[in-house]
Amino acid sequence: MALALFDLDNTLLGGDSDYLWGQFLIEQGMVDADSHQRENLRFYEDYKDGTLDIDAFLTFQLAPLAQHPRAILDKWHQQFMAEKIESIMLDKAKRLIQQHCDKGDTPLIITATNRFVTEPIAHAFGIDTLIATEPEEIDGEFSGRYVGTPCFREGKVQRLKEWLAKNHHSLKNSHFYSDSHNDIPLLEMVDHPVAVDADDTLICHAKTRGWQSISLR
Numbered sequence: 001m002a003l004a005l006f007d008l009d010n011t012l013l014g015g016d017s018d019y020l021w022g023q024f025l026i027e028q029g030m031v032d033a034d035s036h037q038r039e040n041l042r043f044y045e046d047y048k049d050g051t052l053d054i055d056a057f058l059t060f061q062l063a064p065l066a067q068h069p070r071a072i073l074d075k076w077h078q079q080f081m082a083e084k085i086e087s088i089m090l091d092k093a094k095r096l097i098q099q100h101c102d103k104g105d106t107p108l109i110i111t112a113t114n115r116f117v118t119e120p121i122a123h124a125f126g127i128d129t130l131i132a133t134e135p136e137e138i139d140g141e142f143s144g145r146y147v148g149t150p151c152f153r154e155g156k157v158q159r160l161k162e163w164l165a166k167n168h169h170s171l172k173n174s175h176f177y178s179d180s181h182n183d184i185p186l187l188e189m190v191d192h193p194v195a196v197d198a199d200d201t202l203i204c205h206a207k208t209r210g211w212q213s214i215s216l217r
Contacts, residue, residue: 004174006127006176007111009111012125030076077116112182114132131151193206194211197216
């Protein structure tokens with residue numbers, strides 16, 4: 001079965017779950033509003049510009065997970081799904097996933113956003129296989145650190161290669177759908193790279209390479 005790889009934020013979703021989780025924390029009074037808003041926006045702009053320091057970002061992003069019990073975080077995440085995520089799960093994205101499933105392809109979400117935020121979203125799309133940045137857990141609680149390679153840029157390539165080797169899979173006839181120039185290293189690897197509602201840098205690259213460009217909006 002061929003793989004159908006999907007980026008999540010601004011690809012299957014009409015927004016960025018990472019950024020929205022930060023906004024949700026602010027709205028719920030779980031973090032200092034001014035400083036978290038400032039840093040959340042700064043890191044988001046760095047991501048779009050291609051200048052993101054992934055280690056600094058993960059230190060910022062994962063810190064709130066270590067400050068609250070897992071049971072409370074899970075309850076908050078249910079609210080987050082209802083208030084922030086369900087409305088931006090794109091109908092065209094759902095149909096595209098189903099088209100691949102109907103062909104017998106294996107859908108997989110691969111995202112830089114951490115597993116705590118993204119795993120329930122992947123399940124909501126009906127996708128069981130997720131490659132994401134892994135927050136460290138100790139005795140079932142988050143430490144505020146990450147384990148392994150962050151699933152970002154070249155790290156996304158490394159994580160996928162590890163998954164392929166472990167699961168005895170290949171990229172033969174594979175698709176990868178993404179909006180971001182940060183995913184060009186992985187888009188270069190697949191047989192069918194597809195730019196989805198892409199940023200300007202990726203649009204230019206896709207035109208140069210003759211890649212398909214689509215919109216799910």
